[in-house]
Amino acid sequence: MKQDPHNPRLDLDVIADLVTPGSRVLDVGCGDGALLQLLAQTKNVDGRGVELSQSGVNECVAKGLSVIQGDADTDLADYPDDGFDYVILSQTLQATRRPREALRNMLRIGRHAIVSFPNFGHWRVRTQLAIKGRMPVTGNLANSWHDTPNIHLCTIRDFVELVDELGAHIAHGAALDRYGSPIRVNAPWWIWNLMGEQAVFLLERRAPQK
Amino acid sequence: MTNFSHAQQEQSGSAGKTVTFSSEQGLLTDGGGAIAPLTLAYETYGKLNENKSNAILLCHALTGDQYAAGIHPVTGKTGWWDAMVGPGKPFDTDRYFIICSNVVGGCMGSTGPASINPRSNKPYGLDFPVVTIRDMVRAQSMLIDHLGIDTLFCVAGGSMGGMQVLQWAASYPQRVFSAMPIATAAKHSAQNIAFHEVGRQAVMADPDWRGGRYLEQGVRPEKGLAVARMSAHITYLSEAALQRKFGRKLQDRSAPTFSFDADFQIENYLRYQGLAFVERFDANSYLFVTRACDYFDLAADYGGVLARAFKETKTRFCVVAFDSDWLYPTSDSRSIVHALNAGGASVSFVEIESDKGHDAFLLHEPMFNATTRGFLESAAAARGLRDSRK
Numbered sequence: 001m002k003q004d005p006h007n008p009r010l011d012l013d014v015i016a017d018l019v020t021p022g023s024r025v026l027d028v029g030c031g032d033g034a035l036l037q038l039l040a041q042t043k044n045v046d047g048r049g050v051e052l053s054q055s056g057v058n059e060c061v062a063k064g065l066s067v068i069q070g071d072a073d074t075d076l077a078d079y080p081d082d083g084f085d086y087v088i089l090s091q092t093l094q095a096t097r098r099p100r101e102a103l104r105n106m107l108r109i110g111r112h113a114i115v116s117f118p119n120f121g122h123w124r125v126r127t128q129l130a131i132k133g134r135m136p137v138t139g140n141l142a143n144s145w146h147d148t149p150n151i152h153l154c155t156i157r158d159f160v161e162l163v164d165e166l167g168a169h170i171a172h173g174a175a176l177d178r179y180g181s182p183i184r185v186n187a188p189w190w191i192w193n194l195m196g197e198q199a200v201f202l203l204e205r206r207a208p209q210k
Numbered sequence: 211m212t213n214f215s216h217a218q219q220e221q222s223g224s225a226g227k228t229v230t231f232s233s234e235q236g237l238l239t240d241g242g243g244a245i246a247p248l249t250l251a252y253e254t255y256g257k258l259n260e261n262k263s264n265a266i267l268l269c270h271a272l273t274g275d276q277y278a279a280g281i282h283p284v285t286g287k288t289g290w291w292d293a294m295v296g297p298g299k300p301f302d303t304d305r306y307f308i309i310c311s312n313v314v315g316g317c318m319g320s321t322g323p324a325s326i327n328p329r330s331n332k333p334y335g336l337d338f339p340v341v342t343i344r345d346m347v348r349a350q351s352m353l354i355d356h357l358g359i360d361t362l363f364c365v366a367g368g369s370m371g372g373m374q375v376l377q378w379a380a381s382y383p384q385r386v387f388s389a390m391p392i393a394t395a396a397k398h399s400a401q402n403i404a405f406h407e408v409g410r411q412a413v414m415a416d417p418d419w420r421g422g423r424y425l426e427q428g429v430r431p432e433k434g435l436a437v438a439r440m441s442a443h444i445t446y447l448s449e450a451a452l453q454r455k456f457g458r459k460l461q462d463r464s465a466p467t468f469s470f471d472a473d474f475q476i477e478n479y480l481r482y483q484g485l486a487f488v489e490r491f492d493a494n495s496y497l498f499v500t501r502a503c504d505y506f507d508l509a510a511d512y513g514g515v516l517a518r519a520f521k522e523t524k525t526r527f528c529v530v531a532f533d534s535d536w537l538y539p540t541s542d543s544r545s546i547v548h549a550l551n552a553g554g555a556s557v558s559f560v561e562i563e564s565d566k567g568h569d570a571f572l573l574h575e576p577m578f579n580a581t582t583r584g585f586l587e588s589a590a591a592a593r594g595l596r597d598s599r600k
Contacts, residue, residue: 024554048551048556048557054560054561054562054563054577057558057559057560057581058560058577058580058581058584059584060558061528061558061560061581061584061585061588062580062581062583062584062585062587062588063584063588064587064588064589064591064592065558065588066526066556066557066558067558067559068529068547068551068557068558068559068560069559069560069561070544070559078548078551078552079551079552080551080552083551083552083554
């Protein structure tokens, strides 16, 4: 996929890299099915999707993907435990009504959860609020405050804290700059939180104590 | 499979195609009855390919019949799914072999309560065994055997037809490559049973019903059946559609007549629907097919857990609901989807926006059309069906 600074979905390649070939994947908020299709083609996964918009579902169905109309808030509760190897929520967490509940369900349904989200701690966001005194509008967060679907924005730090609260383990994390390139892995958290426009995390349930 | 054995008689005449299974091959019903001989009337559209992999079975709804497409020989109107079935349409007759049969208990050529009971040489009437959705599907499987088809590429249908689709997928998972249950439910709700009971009581309250023996006495309970149809027809529409189409508009008059004439257009419309219906439908058949729906509760056959009905299914499902359908609301479809998800089935689900109520599945709805086309085309690719048009 082409890396385009104006394409807010440049996290897809990074996510695809985290998925083991041949696994079972549930993509929550799968849109037009781009990621599921990418995963089917490159990783031979058995993929399923959940998408809210009728047009998105139709596009997916026409591509031969198995997608049901629904959303992370209302439909995840009905999935059985351990049905999938990976449950993916890409660029959707901030638009859910109950992000904590959504994450908890993802970790229940899948052995792994992969979450990507726009980082509200990015310096561009911070400066817009601190210097201009305006609600930030950026390439990743393109809507103005009154018509944004993003009702639960968080920073990388906030997210890491929530993961900890849920008792999950971060198996892999990446902060992406505006071109979708990962920031150096050995950089400290505060660099990630400042320089990352988006973050992608691979979570695991914490192994039970022996 | 016993193809075209002596026990099966194939006929093709003015009443369309029929196959008759002899007394030895009849149908044993869930209720403990037997229907033998059993005749099934059916229609086919398109051509069966060489390896018999392109057959689609369409299951009709309560008052539908085998004439899914083209001009209906009895009513002179287009078939019930003409919007969806034909050359270049989603159920593309240039590509697929479409089969549609009149349900057992129906009245368009398949054995039903108006057929002659071989024991008495009189019409069955209420002596006809109460049939279930599963009985209908079992009869269809006999037809599919008779046609020499092992696996159906798709089984599709709406409403009562959707129940048959679910039953097919549960009873014969290996024979169903893909399935489209549309505007339907895995069990009939109390409200649905209630509306059906109103219809049946209207038929039975007509003095011409004669305890179900009206055919022998040369009469027909037309008034009762028309009322049943009128009340049912309301449940197929939506408040919004009624308002848009009729509102409070008056019928060919500028002021109310202060009488019980059909002053309002909606009254006139319903009366017309009732009258048109009694011309083509048998009253006892109406009792039997509504009863079959009422008894439908797929989960009950699987210990009350619907997911078990679809355990380890390989069938690809596409479940469709319409947002203004209050007879089989979206929540009913979601229950089906949840059960399929629980079993790890390959399932797609879409709720189509339409203000046309339950009947929307019979009408031209572009989004429904697109969903169906996309689902079938991707299933055809997975099945390795060549697109002969390309």
